[in-house]
Amino acid sequence: MNDRIEKAKAVYTRLNAAYGIPDWRPHFEPVDELILTILSANTNDRNSLRAFETLKARFGGDWDAIRTADLAEIKEVIRVAGMYHQKAPRIVESLEKLYREVGAYSLEHLAEMPVEEALDYLQSFPGVGHKTASIVLLFCFRKPTFPVDTHVQRQSQRLGISRAKAAPLEVKRDWESLLPDADFYSLHLNLIRHGREVCDARGPRCAGCVLRSLCEHAQSYTAG
Numbered sequence: 090m091n092d093r094i095e096k097a098k099a100v101y102t103r104l105n106a107a108y109g110i111p112d113w114r115p116h117f118e119p120v121d122e123l124i125l126t127i128l129s130a131n132t133n134d135r136n137s138l139r140a141f142e143t144l145k146a147r148f149g150g151d152w153d154a155i156r157t158a159d160l161a162e163i164k165e166v167i168r169v170a171g172m173y174h175q176k177a178p179r180i181v182e183s184l185e186k187l188y189r190e191v192g193a194y195s196l197e198h199l200a201e202m203p204v205e206e207a208l209d210y211l212q213s214f215p216g217v218g219h220k221t222a223s224i225v226l227l228f229c230f231r232k233p234t235f236p237v238d239t240h241v242q243r244q245s246q247r248l249g250i251s252r253a254k255a256a257p258l259e260v261k262r263d264w265e266s267l268l269p270d271a272d273f274y275s276l277h278l279n280l281i282r283h284g285r286e287v288c289d290a291r292g293p294r295c296a297g298c299v300l301r302s303l304c305e306h307a308q309s310y311t312a313g
């Protein structure tokens with residue numbers, strides 16, 4: 090039996106035991122999820138959600154009104170999410186693209202699209218990389234793609250699931266090759282929670298970590 094597969098399964102199982110198996114449910118409409126994820130870059134969930142809710146409230150939830158609004162007003166409304174000079178035009182350009190290519194503010198056509206094609210399509214939106222594309226596809230359509238953010242990347246490297254310097258796309262491919270599609274949603278959410286609560290970037294709390302016996306970082310630390 091492949092040791093990496095065994096380790097990946099053990100990580101999945103232990104995190105489920107620690108945090109539970111989250112039920113899959115669509116959090117938002119796909120376009121909402123796309124815009125929210127654009128807002129979430131380099132900030133915390135609280136600030137990005139606040140910016141998203143303020144944006145929707147200011148324009149009555151009307152994407153057409155947001156697409157045609159003054160850019161300065163959008164920047165002001167989403168300011169709390171940070172990087173608003175980049176995020177505001179990305180939001181408007183994304184809505185422009187939907188308006189132009191789909192004729193509606195909808196991503197429902199992705200439901201029938203093969204996952205790799207849908208990933209490519211979403212990554213053709215301004216500023217959308219494979220993390221954002223995977224979040225939209227996994228969270229809204231339950232498509233088999235594994236989103237890798239900074240928490241997931243860090244822990245995958247420390248555990249030895251991925252190489253120490255593996256880029257996010259390599260980490261994504263590692264997990265996707267090691268675990269069944271049905272595990273991606275739970276693993277993604279639980280790794281993020283574990284990264285926030287235990288496997289901190291600067292000060293991982295290895296002593297009480299449920300993954301410690303699986304972790305290369307902790308073992309090298311102990312050996313040292």
Ligand code: SF4
Pocket residue numbers: 244247248287288289293294295296298299300301302304305306307
């Ligand atoms: S043992 Fe330490 S480094 Fe390894 S996953 Fe747990 S907290 Fe992170």
